Amino acid sequence: MTPIHVRTGSAAHRGLQIAGLAAAAGALLLGATMEAFRVGQLTNVMIFAIAISGLNLATGYTGLLSIGHSAFFGLGAYTTGVMVVTYGAAPMTTIPLAVLLCAVLGFVVGLPALRIRGLYLALVTLAVGVAFPEVVRRFEDLTGGAAGLVIRSRQLAPPEWTGLTVPQRGIWLYWVSAAALLITLVLVRNLTRSRLGIAMIATRDNEIAAAASGVRLATVKTTVFGLSGAVTGLAGSLFAMYVGALSPDGSFTLLKSIELITGLFLGGAATLFGPVVGAFAVVYLPYFTADLASGHVSGVIFGAVLIAIVFLMPEGIAGVAGRFLGRFIRIAPHENQGERP
Amino acid sequence: MQMVRTTGTDRPALTVTDVTLRFGGVAALDGVGFTVAPGEICGLIGPNGAGKTTLFNCVTRIYRPDSGGVSFGDTDLARVRPHDVVRLGIARTFQNLALFPSLTVLQNTVAGAHARHQAGFAAALLGWPGTRSRQRRIEGEAMDILAELDLTDVAHRPAHGLPYGTLKRVELARALAARPRLLLLDEPAGGLTHAEVRDLGDLILRLRRDHDLGALLVEHHMGLVMSISDHVVAMEFGRKIADGTPDEVRAERRVIEAYLGKAS
Amino acid sequence: APASPADPAATAAAPASSAASVTPTDGCADPAAAAQPITGTLKVGWSAALSGPLAQAVGAVIDGMKSRFAVANAAGGIGGVKLEVVARDDAFNPEKAKANVGELIQADGVHVLSTFGSGQLNAIADDQNEACVPLLFGQASVPAYRDAVNFPWTTEYLPSAEVEMAVVVAQLKQKYPDGVDVALAANQTESGQGYANGFKKAIEGSNIKIVKEAPLTDPNAAATTLKASGAKVLVDAGVTTDCLALSMAVGRAGWKPETFIQPANCVDGKTLYEPAGDAADGQQIMVWLKDPGNPIYADDPGVKQYLADLEAQGNKLPLNNYTVNGWVVGDLMVDAFTKAAASPDGLSRLGIMNAARTQSYHPPMFIDGIDWKVTPTQALGIMAFRPFAWSAEKKTFEAQGDVIDISQNYQ
Amino acid sequence: MDIFLERLFDGVTNGAVYAIMALALVVVFRSTGTINFAQGEMALFTTYLAWWLTTVGLPIWAGALAAGATGFLLGAVVERTLIRPIRRRNDMASLIVALGLFTAFNALAGLLWNSETKPMPSLFPAGLEDFFPVAGARLYWDALGVWLVVLALIAGVFFLFNRTRLGLQMRAVADNAESAALSGVPTGRILMLGWGLAGIVGSLAGVLVTPLSATQLSLTTMFPILIYASAAALFGGLDSPVGAVVGGLAIGVLEALITGYVEFIGGTLPQTAALVVIVLILLFRPTGLFGTRQLERL
């Protein structure tokens, strides 16, 4: 069959976009009516999607491999945790601080990128990832150290105006996460469709040529790292509200970074929706493999499924889905105008 | 953010003075000096390994000369950072293709215009209407350049997988998108048939006329160099061995011995 | 520490125990459901590490418990209600534990929960308290959940590190009436810190002094550092594998502390002492369970019964300490369920929780002289230990005197 | 003095362990241009195998041989069946496959041999008295054994890459596989051999390391070692065996000395401190200590 061709900016394209948004909104509403633990799972997925979107900016679009994003995730989470537990802040009000601190940390981690490149830069991020749990343990007075930091449910009560009670905090966080994810996706989309997005990919593809075209590599790399850290930190902050119990060795080790990287490439790096798809994969794949078999067998199956996906879906799940959709609908660039990345 | 801009009317000359650069024991450049006058097409020839590409790299600040200097108009390029060279009006192509393979031809060209516009992460993130319309304008300009270079058909194809000769033209398009005063072309005719080389020569002349620019042209295709250059510099072992009109240089004994060979 | 839940506001807000029941239900999402009698099967849900490094230990615990339940079921269950275990893997990861517990409660409909690890319990406790599903005998030792006011629906099984260290210090005081210098090796996780803090608290006001403290992050470095302190006593505030690593490191450093005290979680002789050879000789440990493999219990009726039951159930690891653990927890649960069924609240979640809050029982596999005792104001459970010491020659633990009971401190 | 020496010995021993693993990474990188993040877990698996053979009565050296042989096979088979088909696609595909293998091999070891900690016998005399005194400090034979193995391995790897045809062909394949094939190099066989050899080195690392490791043989023994080995390999420049060894030793010694002497950070931040020092060094040598300077010609 021949696919329908739609031009960007045309009425049909607008229609498609609106239909897509409507479908997403419908899915969210449907999700909200499910059992509480399912709502929790979906919240977790959205939080992962935000975290992976952050990683996507640095690793997917700009080619700066980071194995230290667990640290941003953790810093975001601990900022919220400490503000809520020690200073009694309302959870939502801690988000800006978490995002800001992570942006600063990201910028600082990006600084060595001015001199160090490629896998050597990955070593810098590795150091950050290894350091984070140790630092949390070291500054016990602030973070609760190895014993962990527990945010109690009543401290996570939804704001009064919502009329929601403490036990309903799950659904509140669900909608907060959905909003945060939406905002993240819009920002990422804007950024990557702008000439800065082109500069990011140019930096990834060929640094020397990018510099010769006037791309300030230093600015791009540090800023992208900052943004990337901020977005992942936002996810961390929401995660703190979701899980309530923060422990340095629980959720913020290198294994978290590995989970994020896995999600990014399973979903599809350098694509807008890849991180969302990847988040579903990292939350639900282990869940289903654990259902298939118990204990270590599920680990073997999970590993095998991961490999199978790489073999069967070279461009990530989102890429395959995109190609499948492409059989029915093709979006062609507007005449005299660029097809965007 | 500091912007180094030249206005549309000033046409600076490129002056290379006594540049030396060594790699370990090899002196890739050894006291080279010459001038490319505004609006001039200057051919740069020499045997393989003479230091031509290295000289390009010194101009675009990928390398820093051990001694000597390069200036563009009044600006000492030693003080300019690599990404600001293009802001001064110097754009280049690469001998061995340095494109962005995952970007489309159009996007590669748009990337070339990067230096001409204010970078603003905040504005880009928020996607303000002004940003978008500017984006469209840049894309429109890039499409014009592609049309000029006969690349419209492949505008939306990723650079990856296009034929070599096409990619060479994409590089040229990217360089032009920067609206340079001076184009540095490193073997643009590589891999082209005779007819294509002739078209390329016409194109370079037309570009000079329409875009009001000069060019420094490294090329082994003597037919091209001699037919379009106003002035030719020949190098060997990092040193200048001849400098003059095409006919003068072609007749120079050392150039024949070192470069052209008896047959030519 | 900020993690402390002892928030005065919350304590004030919490209602005092009503006349009818020690466990409040007004915080429950559905108080009526908590009082609903359980019929048919009573499901006990576990979120625990079924994969990863702890899987073997956790598996043994759960299997031990299943064996105990099978014995109870064969005897007719709890007044006809059969016991069943539902386990979900959390890979020792708190976020998975949280998700698991939601699913256990909402999808699997479990009536009672249990879990393994402090981080997991931290992530679970609030949800499970709101749902008013009892979490009984959690295999953790965080002080927070011994607080019946803030966590009325939670009890912990593992002895409090504070109690254990109090017993250790009591023993040290006997041995060194004039005081002694102690070197402390501390594991950098929640469990290790709990021990370290418990020890520091227990020596307050005594003339026992910590002359050097070292993290167990690198056991060799710790051994070298602590050896240089010249202390006579070495206290290991560690967790399982640390014990072996530290004894090997201390041995290789050529150090033989006069007294070397290991934590109670390092009770597995075969994996944690035997490999260290002579270096482990004489190391002391506080024990509350009978070791079915130890010759001193060869004639113990409780152990005999246990071994016979496990054989009948086909349990493959009867001598494993974790199996005993799970068995005893199962035993304690069966006791609590039975008492609940006999109580006015009946066999309901509320009845079970009330029974667990007022439970006084001597599991046959507890060392004689050590009881399980919980009251509405005290949820420590285990308040006595018997010191043992490892004999490298005989490859077994030997008793070092009588049970030390400090329950009078917690009246 | 004796305390300093003892710390130094500990540091060198730990560092030697990182170094061996780093060598395995370097062999894979040098011969195929990829980083095998599953190297540690593959070694874990073969070490379990060696351990298991000792429990059925074989001596540990026989177990070590079997582990080496299995490591070779595993490496070769994984390369042939899982890495080669996707290697050209992009680096990330092989990274994810390696992560899948990482999970699968760890779980498989847990499945076959359960997750209980296993005491691992040593290839060298490892009793409390098997040491000789050096200025008041104790240098144990098994530590010395690990040092010697590192020396032998590095000599071997250096010889392989710089003095043999096979080594030259491995480097050629890593550098430009297509041209290597066009020169008549059987690239497939070379890639398999590279992974196989790395498998041997990794397995050897596993068998040597676990008796000395604080955790003995357990499912978590290898992960931290792999992390430091990666850092060591990167530090050395990824393609330099000498660099990997120097990197490994640097991390081990820094960690031990910082833990011992810089109490404010050392006690609780040993790994952070070691890695931070490494990063600082990288700032001055952005391509690692011994890595060939990045060749970028235009």
Add this chain to the structure above:
Amino acid sequence: MTLLSVQNLTAGYGQARVLHGVDLTIEEGEAVVVLGANGAGKTTTMRALAGLIGFGGRVEFEGSPLAGLRPDAVVARGVSLVPQGRGTFPHLTVLENLHVGAALRRDKRGIKEDIERWCGVFPVLAERTGQAAGTLSGGEQQMLAVARALMSRPRLLLCDEPSLGLAPKIVAELFGILATINREQGVSLLLVEQNAELALALAGRVYLLEVGRVIASGTAAEFREDETVRRAYLGY
């Protein structure tokens, strides 16, 4: 005797078919040149023959088929390709590059002699034996690539635009060398070349490729006479 016979060769990348049935033959000892515009499929033809990409159609070398052989097996049969662009090993030294070229040979003495011979032919290589190939200039690398391919002592040498990026004098020398190799050592040549002037001087026969098909073939002399060919490829 026919050394290489190619009938109805088809090949492509992924879904895109680039060659739509190319036919050509090379006789023992012959030098043949392929001309064609940008993107005509010249490189694709060469890559198919060298075993780098799969292909359809019949390809026989010395009477037996090449289909399904991997590149190293093709080299073993005596066909060696100098790829378009850089066929060198950038991190290996010049000398190591040459040794890799002899991967299939076991005769140490012969390898040494050959290295000396090609270093004599390309003196710039002799000066740089210890330099990493990646730091050579573009032209220097091209020479190294040709020398490397010759190290396997091929019976048929495939050259994809060998003159690309070479100085005129070197190009002349290179073609001189190729001619010598062809005439004196009996190595047959299949040459893709844009420098048609020199190529026609060297080659006996010519194929003209357009959009994946051979649209014309004949002797060099015939081609030189052809008006359109002259305009497109010879520039006069």
